Amino acid sequence: MVLSKGLNVLFTGRAEQSMEWFDRVLEIHNETPHTVDIAKMWKALAYFARADYGSALSQLKDIGSLRYVRSRIGAASFAQLGQGDK
Numbered sequence: 001m002v003l004s005k006g007l008n009v010l011f012t013g014r015a016e017q018s019m020e021w022f023d024r025v026l027e028i029h030n031e032t033p034h035t036v037d038i039a040k041m042w043k044a045l046a047y048f049a050r051a052d053y054g055s056a057l058s059q060l061k062d063i064g065s066l067r068y069v070r071s072r073i074g075a076a077s078f079a080q081l082g083q084g085d086k
Contacts, residue, residue: 003035004050006042015049024044037063044073053077 006021025039040063047056056077060070078086 003039003042007040008045008051010042010049015046018046032071037065040074041066041069044070046071048077048080051080053080 002021003025006018006025009021010018021037022039022043026036029035029039033034044059044063046054047053047059054077057074062075063070075084078084
Protein backbone atom coordinates (compact mmCIF):
# COMPACT_ATOMS: atom_id res chain seq x y z
CA MET A 1 0.00 0.00 0.00
CA VAL A 2 2.79 2.43 0.88
CA LEU A 3 4.65 1.67 -2.34
CA SER A 4 1.46 2.23 -4.34
CA LYS A 5 0.98 5.60 -2.68
CA GLY A 6 4.54 6.58 -3.62
CA LEU A 7 3.94 5.56 -7.22
CA ASN A 8 0.71 7.53 -7.35
CA VAL A 9 2.45 10.62 -6.03
CA LEU A 10 5.37 10.17 -8.46
CA PHE A 11 3.11 9.70 -11.48
CA THR A 12 1.13 12.82 -10.63
CA GLY A 13 4.26 14.91 -10.97
CA ARG A 14 5.31 15.17 -7.34
CA ALA A 15 8.67 13.43 -7.40
CA GLU A 16 9.96 15.10 -4.25
CA GLN A 17 6.96 13.97 -2.20
CA SER A 18 7.12 10.46 -3.63
CA MET A 19 10.56 9.97 -2.10
CA GLU A 20 9.05 10.23 1.37
CA TRP A 21 6.80 7.27 0.55
CA PHE A 22 9.68 5.25 -0.90
CA ASP A 23 11.75 5.99 2.21
CA ARG A 24 8.85 4.69 4.29
CA VAL A 25 8.85 1.45 2.27
CA LEU A 26 12.57 1.13 2.98
CA GLU A 27 11.91 1.53 6.70
CA ILE A 28 9.07 -0.98 6.80
CA HIS A 29 10.68 -3.61 4.56
CA ASN A 30 14.34 -3.18 5.45
CA GLU A 31 14.80 -6.94 5.74
CA THR A 32 13.08 -7.84 2.47
CA PRO A 33 15.84 -7.45 -0.16
CA HIS A 34 13.70 -7.53 -3.30
CA THR A 35 11.21 -5.00 -1.91
CA VAL A 36 14.11 -2.78 -0.85
CA ASP A 37 15.52 -2.95 -4.37
CA ILE A 38 12.14 -2.08 -5.88
CA ALA A 39 11.73 0.94 -3.58
CA LYS A 40 15.26 2.11 -4.38
CA MET A 41 14.61 1.74 -8.09
CA TRP A 42 11.49 3.91 -7.85
CA LYS A 43 13.38 6.42 -5.74
CA ALA A 44 16.09 6.56 -8.44
CA LEU A 45 13.37 7.23 -11.00
CA ALA A 46 12.00 10.01 -8.77
CA TYR A 47 15.47 11.59 -8.71
CA PHE A 48 15.57 11.27 -12.49
CA ALA A 49 12.15 12.94 -12.76
CA ARG A 50 13.42 15.96 -10.87
CA ALA A 51 16.53 16.09 -13.09
CA ASP A 52 18.89 15.07 -10.26
CA TYR A 53 20.76 12.57 -12.40
CA GLY A 54 23.77 12.22 -10.11
CA SER A 55 21.53 11.24 -7.20
CA ALA A 56 19.68 8.81 -9.45
CA LEU A 57 22.99 7.12 -10.27
CA SER A 58 24.00 7.03 -6.61
CA GLN A 59 20.69 5.42 -5.69
CA LEU A 60 21.12 2.79 -8.41
CA LYS A 61 24.48 1.68 -6.98
CA ASP A 62 22.73 0.28 -3.92
CA ILE A 63 20.37 -1.97 -5.90
CA GLY A 64 21.42 -5.61 -5.89
CA SER A 65 18.90 -6.93 -8.39
CA LEU A 66 16.68 -5.53 -11.17
CA ARG A 67 19.63 -5.29 -13.54
CA TYR A 68 17.55 -4.49 -16.62
CA VAL A 69 15.72 -1.54 -15.08
CA ARG A 70 18.83 -0.39 -13.23
CA SER A 71 20.79 -0.29 -16.49
CA ARG A 72 18.05 1.64 -18.31
CA ILE A 73 17.71 4.35 -15.67
CA GLY A 74 21.50 4.48 -15.39
CA ALA A 75 21.98 4.87 -19.13
CA ALA A 76 19.38 7.62 -19.30
CA SER A 77 20.99 9.42 -16.34
CA PHE A 78 24.46 9.24 -17.88
CA ALA A 79 23.07 10.52 -21.18
CA GLN A 80 21.46 13.49 -19.44
CA LEU A 81 24.81 14.25 -17.80
CA GLY A 82 26.50 14.22 -21.21
CA GLN A 83 28.26 10.95 -20.45
CA GLY A 84 26.38 8.74 -22.88
CA ASP A 85 29.48 6.65 -23.50
CA LYS A 86 29.14 5.14 -20.01
